[in-house]
Each structure stands twice: as C-alpha cells, then as structure tokens.
Amino acid sequence: MITINMYGTWTILAVVFALLFFLQSLLWKRNAKxxxxxxxxxxxxxxxxxHLLGKFPHRDLHKxxxxxxxxxxxxxxxKPTVVVSSPQxxxxxxxxxxxxxxxxxxxxxSKHFSxxxxxxxxxxxxxxxxxxxxxxxxxxxxxxxxSSFKSIRKEELxxxxxxxxxxxxxxxxxxxxxxxxxxxxFTVDVICRMLFRRKYVDEIxxxxxxxxxxxxxxxxxxxxxxxxIPQIAFLDPNxxxxxxxxxxxxxxxxxxxxxxxxxxxxxxxxxxxxxDVMLGFMESEESEYRIQRHHVKAIMLxxxxxxxxxxxxxxxxxxxxxxxxxxxxxxxxxxxxxxxxLDRIVEESDMDNLEYLELVVKExxxxxxxxxxxxxxxxxxxxxxNGFHIPNKSLILVNxxxxxxxxxxxxxxxxxxxxxxxxxxxxxxxxxFQLLPFGSGRRACAGIQMGFLEVRLLVxxxxxxxxxxxxxxxxxxxxxxxxxxxxxxxxxxxxxxIPTNYRLNI
Numbered sequence: 001m002i003t004i005n006m007y008g009t010w011t012i013l014a015v016v017f018a019l020l021f022f023l024q025s026l027l028w029k030r031n032a033k034x035x036x037x038x039x040x041x042x043x044x045x046x047x048x049x050x051h052l053l054g055k056f057p058h059r060d061l062h063k064x065x066x067x068x069x070x071x072x073x074x075x076x077x078x079k080p081t082v083v084v085s086s087p088q089x090x091x092x093x094x095x096x097x098x099x100x101x102x103x104x105x106x107x108x109x110s111k112h113f114s115x116x117x118x119x120x121x122x123x124x125x126x127x128x129x130x131x132x133x134x135x136x137x138x139x140x141x142x143x144x145x146x147s148s149f150k151s152i153r154k155e156e157l158x159x160x161x162x163x164x165x166x167x168x169x170x171x172x173x174x175x176x177x178x179x180x181x182x183x184x185x186f187t188v189d190v191i192c193r194m195l196f197r198r199k200y201v202d203e204i205x206x207x208x209x210x211x212x213x214x215x216x217x218x219x220x221x222x223x224x225x226x227x228x229i230p231q232i233a234f235l236d237p238n239x240x241x242x243x244x245x246x247x248x249x250x251x252x253x254x255x256x257x258x259x260x261x262x263x264x265x266x267x268x269x270x271x272x273x274x275x276d277v278m279l280g281f282m283e284s285e286e287s288e289y290r291i292q293r294h295h296v297k298a299i300m301l302x303x304x305x306x307x308x309x310x311x312x313x314x315x316x317x318x319x320x321x322x323x324x325x326x327x328x329x330x331x332x333x334x335x336x337x338x339x340x341x342l343d344r345i346v347e348e349s350d351m352d353n354l355e356y357l358e359l360v361v362k363e364x365x366x367x368x369x370x371x372x373x374x375x376x377x378x379x380x381x382x383x384x385x386n387g388f389h390i391p392n393k394s395l396i397l398v399n400x401x402x403x404x405x406x407x408x409x410x411x412x413x414x415x416x417x418x419x420x421x422x423x424x425x426x427x428x429x430x431x432x433f434q435l436l437p438f439g440s441g442r443r444a445c446a447g448i449q450m451g452f453l454e455v456r457l458l459v460x461x462x463x464x465x466x467x468x469x470x471x472x473x474x475x476x477x478x479x480x481x482x483x484x485x486x487x488x489x490x491x492x493x494x495x496x497x498i499p500t501n502y503r504l505n506i
Contacts, residue, residue, distance in 0.1 A: 035389035038073035038082060040064075046229060048075030053223060055485050058372035058401040061085070065402055071388055077228025079105075081395040085402040087409050087433040090440070092385050093377070093396060094433070098441035099125075101396050105378040107227050109220040112244040113251075119298035120446060121306060121375055135281065135289040136299065136446050140274050146450050148271065150348055152193045157457060160186050161345070161465050168466075168499040176471045179319055180494035183458060184210060184312045190454065191307040195274045195300060196258055212247065214486065216301075217309055219244050221487030255297040274303060303447075309488040310370045311451050314437075315458045317368035318361055320495050321416045322459075323468060324476045328418060332356055333503075336464040342505050346460040348453070357456055359418035362428055365404075365437040367416060370488045372401035374439050400436045409434040428452075466499040 041064060043049035053060050053076075061083050065072055070086030084093050093101050103125040104110065110122035120136055123129040139145065160182060167175050188210055189199050224240050226233035236242060262275055272280075278296045281287040322329040335356045340346050351357075377396035382389070390396075405413040411420065426432045429448055430440035438445035445451070462468075470479060482492040 036387065038071045038388040038390075039068045040073040040083075041068065043075045046078065048077050048079075048228070050076055050223070050225070050228060056483065057223065058399055058489075061373070061397065061399050062402045062405075065399065071386060073388075076223075076395065077225065078230070079228045079395050080391050080393070081397065082390055084396065084398045086406055087403055089386070090398055090400075090403060090433040090436060093398065094430075094436075094440040097383055097385060100381055100383045101377045101379055102442040103378045103380050104443075105227070105376055105393075105395055107220075107376070108224055108233065108241060109222075109244060112241070112248045113216055113220065113301060115294045115298040118295055119302040121302050124378075125380065125442065131289060132291070132295065132299070133446065135278075135291070139277055139281075139289075140299075140303075141447050141450060143449065145277075146453070149190075149194050153190055153348070153454070153457060156186055156190050156193075157345075157461050160458075161461060164462075164466065164499055165502060168502070176496050176498055178494050179462070179497055180312075180316050180491060183315045183319075184308070186458065187308045187312045187315075187454065188213075191304060193273075194307075195303055197273045197275075212250065213304055213308060215247055216251075216305060217487040218485070219247065220305075221485065251301060252297065255300050258300070259293065259296065275300065305487075306445065306447050307450065309486070309490070311454045311458075313370040313488050313490045314361070314365060314368070314451075314455045316491055316495055317370075318364040318455065318459050319462065319497075320479060320481060320491065321364055321367070322360070322463065323470060323495075323497060324479050324481070325416055326476060328360060328416070329463065329468070332360055332463055336460060340464060342503060344506065345504065346457065346464050348457065350460070351453065351456055354456070354460060356418065357460055359421045361452070361455055361459065362421055362426075362435065363416060363418040365428055366410070366435055367404060367414075368489070369400045369404060369437045370490075371437075372489060373397045373399055374436070375443070377443065398436065398439070403434065403436060406434070465502060465504055467501040467503060468497045469500050471496055471498055 041049050041052060044051065052064065052074075061072075062085070064074075065083060065085035070084065070089040071092075072083045072085065074081050074083070084090050104117065104122050106117060106124070107122070110117050110119075114122050117123050118128075118132075120129070120132050123132065164177055164182065167177055192199050219240060222238070222240060225237045226235075226241070233241075258275060259279065262279055275296070278291065278299060281289040282291050282293065282296060322332065335354060336346065339353045340350055346354075374397075377398070379390055379392055379394045379396060382392050384390070403409070407413055426435055428435045428437055430436065430438060430444040433440065438448045438451075470476065480491075480493055484490045484492040
C-alpha cells in the first residue's frame with residue numbers, strides 16, 4: 001500500500017492545478033486569436049478577476065463597465081463571465097438572443113436550496129422548467145388566484161396600521177417606529193397565509209422564520225469560490241457548503257411537516273392555498289403538470305424567497321426616498337386625498353387611479369433594484385453578440401444597477417425624480433430595457449403582478465394614514481441610505497421614523 005502524507009497531497013493538487021491552468025491558457029489564447037471576446041480586465045492565473053469583486057459586486061462591476069464598456073468579459077475563477085451594462089446590450093442578450101441565454105448556471109447554493117435546481121428561479125432551461133413556469137403563471141400567480149387572497153392582504157394591512165397607531169399612541173412625545181420590521185412582518189405574514197393558510201413566526205427553527213429566510217438569501221448572494229473553480233469544491237474553501245446543508249435540512253423538515261399536515265387534512269370546503277393547488281396536481285394522474293414531492297418543496301422556497309424580501313426591500317427603499325424628499329411625500333399624499341379621500345383607507349381597487357404612486361415606485365426600482373445583477377444567466381451554446389464571441393457555458397450578469405444609471409437613458413440619473421416618467425411609455429415589466437427590476441424574456445420574474453401590487457398597497461396605506469418625520473431632529477438629507485449585503489439588497493440599517501399624525505377621519 002502506498003501512503004501519501006499531507007505535504008504530498010498538496011503537491012499533487014498544485015501540479016494538477018498548474019497543468020489545468022496551462023491547458024486552459026492554451027485554449028483561451030487560441031480562442032483569443034480566432035474569436036473576438038468582449039473587452040475586459042485581465043485576471044490572475046486560476047483566480048481570474050475574483051479579486052476585483054468586493055462586498056457589493058454590482059458596484060464593482062459598475063465601475064469596471066465605465067472603463068470596458070456595456071458588454072464586458074472577465075474570468076471569475078475559471079468561469080468565463082460576461083457583464084451586460086446598458087439598455088441596448090440588455091436587449092441583445094434578453095430579447096434578440098433570449099433562448100441562448102435562458103438557462104441558469106449550476107451554482108452550489110441553487111443545488112442545496114432548490115433541490116438540485118428543480119425550482120423556477122434557478123432551474124436550468126428545458127422542458128421541466130417550462131412545465132414548472134406554466135404551472136406557476138397559470139395556476140398560482142394568475143390574476144384570479146392573486147385576487148382570491150384580497151381579504152388576506154386587507155386583514156394584514158389593517159393589523160399593520162393598527163399596530164403603528166398603538167405604538168405611536170404609547171408615547172406622548174411620539175414613538176419611533178421600525179418601518180423595516182413592520183414591512184418585513186407584513187410580507188412574511190401575507191405570503192405564509194397564501195402558501196400555508198397560517199402564519200409562521202418562530203416555529204421553524206430557534207433562530208426564527210424570518211431570520212432563516214434571510215440567511216438563505218445571504219448564502220445565495222455570497223460569492224462562492226467553489227462555483228468558479230469547481231475542481232476545489234470538495235475542499236469547501238469558503239466554508240459555505242456546510243452551512244447551506246444545515247439550513248436546507250431545517251427547511252426541508254419544515255416543508256415536509258406542511259405537506260404531511262395538508263395531506264392528512266379532510267377539509268374540502270376551505271379556500272385552496274398554493275400548497276393545496278400543487279398537491280392536487282401531484283396526486284392527479286390526469287394533470288398536465290407532472291410534479292413530485294420535491295418539486296412542491298422547491299416551489300415553496302421559491303415563493304418564500306421571491307415574495308418576501310423583494311417586496312419588503314422595495315417598500316423599504318420607497319419609504320426611505322419619500323422621507324428624504326418631503327416634496328414627493330406631500331405630492332403623493334395629495335393624490336391619495338384626491339382619489340381615496342380621508343374618510344376611508346386605501347383599497348386595491350384604487351391602485352389603477354393612483355398614477356403618481358406608480359411613478360414613485362418605478363423611480364425607486366430604477367435607483368434601488370433589489371436584485372441588482374438579477375439572477376445569473378448561462379449561455380447554452382456559442383453565440384455572437386454585437387460582433388463579440390460569447391462562449392458556451394458563460395455566466396451572464398445583467399447589471400440593472402448600472403442600466404438604471406445610464407446617462408444616455410436617464411437625465412440626472414442619480415437624482416430621485418418620479419416626474420421623469422410623466423408622459424413616458426417606459427414600463428418595468430420587461431419590454432423596456434432601460435428599466436429591468438424584474439428581468440426580461442423567458443426568465444422574467446413570474447410574480448411581477450403580485451409583487452408590484454403589494455408594494456403599492458404598503459406604501460399607499462402608510463403614507464395615507466400617517467404623517468412621518470425622521471427621529472432625533474434628523475434632516476431628510478441626513479438619512480443613511482447605506483446598502484446591506486444579500487441576494488436582495490436591503491438597507492444596512494433599519495428604517496426608523498415617527499408617525500406624527502393619524503390623517504384619516506375614521
């Protein structure tokens with residue numbers, strides 16, 4: 001028997017990596033001579049340009065794109081990566097060549113959190129993904145189904161407003177309200193009732209339901225060296241795999257409990273929630289949606305991830321900008337007074353008539369896209385885009401943070417100015433590439449309608465019911481707007497404000 005000590009093991013690994021890099025260098029040089037790659041920074045051997053990405057990759061890539069252009073190539077580890085940073089370039093990738101770039105890369109986070117990429121958000125493009133997408137858009141996120149949960153949203157909004165009223169009345173000098181916490185609790189409670197028919201607060205794990213979901217998004221958003229240098233994945237260099245396995249185990253046990261409770265329930269007269277609908281398909285031999293138990297669990301997590309944090313973060317940033325811009329706040333309140341009046345709360349039926357509210361939210365999504373690099377795309381074959389060679393299996397990152405600040409598309413792009421959309425046909429649903437908070441093409445977010453509705457409801461209700469001011473005499477331009485790190489970009493510090501007056505006469 002031949003034994004190899006630790007020193008010998010690392011020596012062998014070093015030789016293997018050196019050989020691997022040498023062979024790939026030859027291949028890259030040959031391709032560079034025969035095929036024109038997009039411009040971009042040169043990286044180090046093996047690690048590529050990973051060193052150029054810090055805590056906020058969208059901002060780092062934004063700076064690089066100013067130098068190398070709207071279609072930029074760089075290597076992240078051994079992974080060829082193309083960064084798309086202008087409306088025109090985004091249209092080429094997400095419309096003209098949409099099918100080529102419609103897949104997702106096999107990231108370790110998606111493997112552990114979506115049951116081997118069986119869910120909608122991170123699933124690879126193909127027949128199974130198309131079937132899952134059709135089920136979600138036709139059966140779960142259609143207008144009729146969303147409307148059926150109208151009473152749930154109203155109940156939770158009433159509870160939210162009442163809790164703010166009580167907290168404000170608890171102090172003669174007015175009480176500071178944690179708006180970030182209130183908004184997040186609302187989104188969690190609504191989606192849990194839509195998915196599971198009841199709320200889950202601290203029942204899933206000792207760290208709490210909200211905290212566990214936030215951890216999932218942090219791990220998904222954290223760059224993992226093993227994704228970019230797969231040959232060393234078994235070493236778990238970031239130490240992420242161990243944590244992801246532990247979290248996914250807790251979530252799986254929770255989902256199993258939900259499914260078992262539902263399968264044993266005999267109440268046939270209740271309103272069917274999302275889980276009921278999916279389990280109905282799973283048990284039916286006639287359903288066109290061929291799904292199994294792990295597909296149901298994967299979609300559950302997708303729904304939680306896509307319906308909670310993006311809605312909460314967009315609402316949080318919208319309220320932050322309103323507090324920083326009292327003029328916009330007052331103008332929005334005037335619209336609410338005109339359309340709704342002060343003798344009732346805002347109803348969902350009011351949404352179509354609140355035009356300025358829509359402009360405010362659109363402007364927020366332009367400046368604060370909560371997924372600034374969207375979910376990553378992957379090319380399914382070699383492709384030529386704008387004269388550049390895009391290799392098969394390339395990682396495609398669409399930097400909507402940069403697109404929303406493109407001076408050729410937006411005047412004064414760093415300013416919060418909702419009126420820029422007055423008379424403009426630019427929309428956020430994926431057909432206008434200047435504004436892509438939900439993506440575009442085949443991989444556009446399936447929950448646009450529900451998410452946009454909830455954001456507007458939350459903002460409208462809080463602004464209509466209360467006047468707000470910042471605590472401790474803080475001036476509007478002093479409000480901290482620092483970003484926090486996650487797959488979804490929240491405020492680094494909770495948004496706190498004081499409700500100074502209940503505005504309604506009810």
